[in-house]
Structure formats: C-alpha cells, structure tokens
Amino acid sequence: MIQQAIDGDIGGVPARELIAAYGTPLVVIDTGELELEIDRFVRAFVARGITVGYAGKAFLVTAMAELLAATPLRLDVCSLGELITAERGGYPAGRIYFHGVAKSDAELQAIADGRVAFGVIDNAEEIERLAKIARARAPVDVMIRINTGIEAHTHEMVRTGGENTKFGIPERDARATIRRIAELPQLRLIGLHSHVGSQIVDVDPLIANLEELIGYADFACGLGLPVAELNVGGGIGIENGPGDARPIDLDAFAANLAERAAGTPYRLAIEPGRALVARAGSLLYRVVTVKRQGERRFVVVDGGMTDNPRPMLYGAHHPADLIVSAATGAPAPATLAGRSCENDEIGEYALPDDVAAGDAIAMRYTGAYTYSMASNYNRFGKPAVVFVRDGTVRRVVRAETDDDTSRCDLA
Ligand SMILES: Cc1ncc(COP(=O)(O)O)c(C=O)c1O
Known part of the structure; x- marks a missing residue:
C-alpha cells in the first residue's frame, strides 16, 4: 500500500494553515x-x-x-x-x-x-x-x-x-x-x-x-x-x-x-x-533536523523543555502524530528532542524512516501543565496560543518575540 502524504487538521482547521499563519511551536486548544x-x-x-x-x-x-x-x-x-x-x-x-x-x-x-x-x-x-x-x-x-x-x-x-x-x-x-x-x-x-x-x-x-x-x-x-x-x-x-x-x-x-x-x-x-x-490541547512543532548519533535517530524540533517541560521534569509522555509531512516510510524508532541546551528529550516514538526537516508534529493531550509551565530558558519566547473550533481559528495569545525575552531587563 502506498502511504499518502499527511495533511491533518485540528478542530477542522488545516494544520498547514495554522503553521503558516502563526508559526511553531504553537499551542492549539480545540x-x-x-x-x-x-x-x-x-x-x-x-x-x-x-x-x-x-x-x-x-x-x-x-x-x-x-x-x-x-x-x-x-x-x-x-x-x-x-x-x-x-x-x-x-x-x-x-x-x-x-x-x-x-x-x-x-x-x-x-x-x-x-x-x-x-x-x-x-x-x-x-x-x-x-x-x-x-x-x-x-x-x-x-x-x-x-x-x-x-x-x-x-x-x-x-x-x-x-x-x-x-x-x-x-x-x-x-x-x-x-x-x-x-x-x-x-x-x-x-x-x-x-x-x-x-x-x-x-x-x-x-x-x-x-x-x-x-x-x-x-x-x-x-x-x-x-x-x-x-x-x-x-x-x-x-x-x-x-x-x-x-x-x-x-x-x-x-x-x-x-x-x-x-x-x-x-x-x-x-x-x-x-x-x-x-485532551483539548495540541502543541505543534516543526522538525528542524534529523540526526543519527550512535544507535539513535534524533528528530529535533523547534520547541522542547521551554514550552513542554513535563517530559523532562517527571517523564510525562504525550502521544505524538505527524500532522504535516510527505513521509511515506515505515515507522522506526525516533527520539524526539527539543532545541534547548539541555538533553531535553521529549520521548521515544515510532516515526516514518523518512521523516524530514519541515515536517510538523502534533503533541497531543498537551492542554494541561504545558503552556502554563512554559519558561524562557535560553531566552526563547513562549509560543502563541490559538483556539480552534469547527473550522474557525482565533489567536488568543501572541507569541513572545525575541525582544520580549529581555523586556524586563533594566540595563
Ligand atoms: C490545590 C490543587 N487543586 C487542584 C489541582 C488540579 O489537579 P489536576 O490538574 O490534576 O486535576 C492542583 C494541581 O496541582 C492543586 O494543587
């Protein structure tokens, strides 16, 4: 069977459109x-x-x-x-x-x-x-x-x-x-x-x-x-x-x-x-790079412990779906990792063997203790939040800009 490219949606809104409009990481509440x-x-x-x-x-x-x-x-x-x-x-x-x-x-x-x-x-x-x-x-x-x-x-x-x-x-x-x-x-x-x-x-x-x-x-x-x-x-x-x-x-x-x-x-x-x-929350990431190091395949995304710290704090596991991707390969072990200067591994997943930079991943069941626990470690800005419902979308929190991360500095 030839697998189709993946082009998913959340709350009836195509993930591709959400990413194009609001970037990633992106918190989506249905x-x-x-x-x-x-x-x-x-x-x-x-x-x-x-x-x-x-x-x-x-x-x-x-x-x-x-x-x-x-x-x-x-x-x-x-x-x-x-x-x-x-x-x-x-x-x-x-x-x-x-x-x-x-x-x-x-x-x-x-x-x-x-x-x-x-x-x-x-x-x-x-x-x-x-x-x-x-x-x-x-x-x-x-x-x-x-x-x-x-x-x-x-x-x-x-x-x-x-x-x-x-x-x-x-x-x-x-x-x-x-x-x-x-x-x-x-x-x-x-x-x-x-x-x-x-x-x-x-x-x-x-x-x-x-x-x-x-x-x-x-x-x-x-x-x-x-x-x-x-x-x-x-x-x-x-x-x-x-x-x-x-x-x-x-x-x-x-x-x-x-x-x-x-x-x-x-x-x-x-x-x-x-x-x-x-259950209502998804966190969208884009894959930045895929690396094989030793025995492992690291799929590194553009977020991590700053927007989703629970996996690193106490081993929380969120289901993850590829939501936008042209990958059609067989599922193979992958370590999903974040972009911070820590070993911020999000977890072990089975992802197609041809998952590639630019693909988008939705971390599911992330409505609780995810955005609310976000930090500015590495001076990364916190993500935007959008509400989706029946094909409509409303941005309810803008993403922090890089400038925002130093807005309280007095020097
Ligand atoms: C006092 C108190 N009430 C309610 C809650 C909510 O817990 P949960 O999200 O697991 O329902 C917490 C969570 O830490 C809490 O500390």
Missing part, C-alpha cells in the same frame, strides 16, 4: 473538545449538587477565563497573575477562590479585599497574617487545606498528600488550627479542602480523603463554625492518549462522592484541571 469535557463534568457533578472549580494552574489565559466565565464552573487561582487573568476575562469574583502554599502579602490582601469569594489557608502563619490584614473589615471567608495523610499512587512530583509533602495543614495540627480560627472574629471558616495529588487513576484515595474531611468538618461544626463545603481537590487522571480507555468514570465517581456525603450537612466540591483541558 474549544469544541474543551466544552465537551466541561459538559461531562457539569452533567456528572453539578447535576448532583457537587460544585466544580477549574484549577487555573493547568492552563489559564484571558480567553480561557472568558470561556469558563460563561459556564457554571468556579475558578481556583493560586497567584495574583492568575487572578488578574481571571479578572481580565470577566470572571465574577464570587466564583473565584485563592489557593497557594506561600501567599504573598499582596495575595492575602486580594483575599481580604473580596477580589475572590474565599481564600484557602495552607499554613498556620497565613491565618495570623490574614487576620491582621482583615482586622478592620468584615470577616474574611476561608477554607483550610488539610493534608489528610492520604497518599495517592501517583508520581511523587505530583503527589500532594501524605506526610512527606509540603502541602496543607498536617493532620496532627488540623484540630488546633480549626480551634485557632474559631478564636478569630476576622476569619470565617466556611469549608475544608484537601487535594491529594494529580493524575490519580483510582478513586479510592479520593473517597478516603472525603471521609477524613467529614471527620474534621464535624469537629469544626461542633465548635460552632459555619463549615458547609468539603472540597476534595482535583487530580482526576486521564488516559495516555485518544485510543485508550478513560481511567475514571466521572458519573460513577460523582455518585460515589454524593453517596458518601449523603446524610451529612455538607455540600461537596472538586477542582480538576488536567481532566478538563488536557
């Missing part, structure tokens, strides 16, 4: 796919009275905030940068809340000023700092993030529960922390939170986490505190690629949570990031 995922969460969770907050750290730009503002989702921000992005996108303050393990004074001030619905306290010092800032004002609504000691089986870089992690109030201090908040008229404890990790593919730790929270909530209510909501965090894992089965059945998980909380006075909430946006 908002049709994204809205399908949002809808899945709304039908499974919101329909059962479980609030869904989107974890902005996964991917947040102004146009994303605009899109989400038109849905029932809340938004979790963890920096002033994310908050300002949300505000620019018209996100209502009443649906935003503020996380963060080491909030700055300015971030605590934003919570006290009511730029968000509530803050999630991560540590004992934050309670005192926020109470001081809030002194002259109406009580500030807070939740506390409790490290319930539940360890999810996931990569240690994305595990946030258990005693060997820095996140949240440790179990042994949780009751004293709740008591301390009860003493402070400046703060009002409206809920409890616990996020145990990311890319979790088994719901048991998430349910166990809820059970722990219910115990602490009962304790807080016993002190007369108005704890009404329990947030079990995000972390809902996704499959490796489009051909694989989804590891977590949202409907069953939502039903399981609701069943566990039935009979308690508590409302539930979750805050996924990855599971909402990862």
Whole structure:
C-alpha cells in the first residue's frame, strides 16, 4: 500500500494553515473538545449538587477565563497573575477562590479585599497574617487545606498528600488550627479542602480523603463554625492518549462522592484541571533536523523543555502524530528532542524512516501543565496560543518575540 502524504487538521482547521499563519511551536486548544469535557463534568457533578472549580494552574489565559466565565464552573487561582487573568476575562469574583502554599502579602490582601469569594489557608502563619490584614473589615471567608495523610499512587512530583509533602495543614495540627480560627472574629471558616495529588487513576484515595474531611468538618461544626463545603481537590487522571480507555468514570465517581456525603450537612466540591483541558490541547512543532548519533535517530524540533517541560521534569509522555509531512516510510524508532541546551528529550516514538526537516508534529493531550509551565530558558519566547473550533481559528495569545525575552531587563 502506498502511504499518502499527511495533511491533518485540528478542530477542522488545516494544520498547514495554522503553521503558516502563526508559526511553531504553537499551542492549539480545540474549544469544541474543551466544552465537551466541561459538559461531562457539569452533567456528572453539578447535576448532583457537587460544585466544580477549574484549577487555573493547568492552563489559564484571558480567553480561557472568558470561556469558563460563561459556564457554571468556579475558578481556583493560586497567584495574583492568575487572578488578574481571571479578572481580565470577566470572571465574577464570587466564583473565584485563592489557593497557594506561600501567599504573598499582596495575595492575602486580594483575599481580604473580596477580589475572590474565599481564600484557602495552607499554613498556620497565613491565618495570623490574614487576620491582621482583615482586622478592620468584615470577616474574611476561608477554607483550610488539610493534608489528610492520604497518599495517592501517583508520581511523587505530583503527589500532594501524605506526610512527606509540603502541602496543607498536617493532620496532627488540623484540630488546633480549626480551634485557632474559631478564636478569630476576622476569619470565617466556611469549608475544608484537601487535594491529594494529580493524575490519580483510582478513586479510592479520593473517597478516603472525603471521609477524613467529614471527620474534621464535624469537629469544626461542633465548635460552632459555619463549615458547609468539603472540597476534595482535583487530580482526576486521564488516559495516555485518544485510543485508550478513560481511567475514571466521572458519573460513577460523582455518585460515589454524593453517596458518601449523603446524610451529612455538607455540600461537596472538586477542582480538576488536567481532566478538563488536557485532551483539548495540541502543541505543534516543526522538525528542524534529523540526526543519527550512535544507535539513535534524533528528530529535533523547534520547541522542547521551554514550552513542554513535563517530559523532562517527571517523564510525562504525550502521544505524538505527524500532522504535516510527505513521509511515506515505515515507522522506526525516533527520539524526539527539543532545541534547548539541555538533553531535553521529549520521548521515544515510532516515526516514518523518512521523516524530514519541515515536517510538523502534533503533541497531543498537551492542554494541561504545558503552556502554563512554559519558561524562557535560553531566552526563547513562549509560543502563541490559538483556539480552534469547527473550522474557525482565533489567536488568543501572541507569541513572545525575541525582544520580549529581555523586556524586563533594566540595563
Ligand atoms: C490545590 C490543587 N487543586 C487542584 C489541582 C488540579 O489537579 P489536576 O490538574 O490534576 O486535576 C492542583 C494541581 O496541582 C492543586 O494543587
């Protein structure tokens, strides 16, 4: 069989056109796919009275905030940068809340000023700092993030529960922390939170986490505190690629949570990031050179760890497709490598033996923790972001120019 040259599209827009118009690397979000995922969460969770907050750290730009503002989702921000992005996108303050393990004074001030619905306290010092800032004002609504000691089986870089992690109030201090908040008229404890990790593919730790929270909530209510909501965090894992089965059945998980909380006075909430946006994202690269060195064939692309650091940070693997190419050869092992001055290998793939400079590759499932983790290492500019949908395209973030990479330099 003679293979055809490849000329693919994303969201109905030819990749060739996207590359010609916006260059590479290029972040492409298929908002049709994204809205399908949002809808899945709304039908499974919101329909059962479980609030869904989107974890902005996964991917947040102004146009994303605009899109989400038109849905029932809340938004979790963890920096002033994310908050300002949300505000620019018209996100209502009443649906935003503020996380963060080491909030700055300015971030605590934003919570006290009511730029968000509530803050999630991560540590004992934050309670005192926020109470001081809030002194002259109406009580500030807070939740506390409790490290319930539940360890999810996931990569240690994305595990946030258990005693060997820095996140949240440790179990042994949780009751004293709740008591301390009860003493402070400046703060009002409206809920409890616990996020145990990311890319979790088994719901048991998430349910166990809820059970722990219910115990602490009962304790807080016993002190007369108005704890009404329990947030079990995000972390809902996704499959490796489009051909694989989804590891977590949202409907069953939502039903399981609701069943566990039935009979308690508590409302539930979750805050996924990855599971909402990862599948909708593709990252386009062009091949710059193909080299054989030793036993290996390196296919070097015009991006890498600066726009997609997860493979180098903790071995994340994204499916990759040749999306524009004249190659017709048989698949053969190839190491996809980036262009930075590190061994920024993106992963091992099977690519045609005649893949060549100029071909375009789409890294799939890169909607989460890819653009949001981009850096300017080597003073490479960050890529543009476009939204595609049903054959239309809209650029929502321009690419940084080479000049942009020194725009904050003062010399
Ligand atoms: C507090 C908190 N909530 C939610 C999330 C979202 O996790 P995920 O994208 O795996 O759903 C994170 C991720 O780091 C987090 O730290």
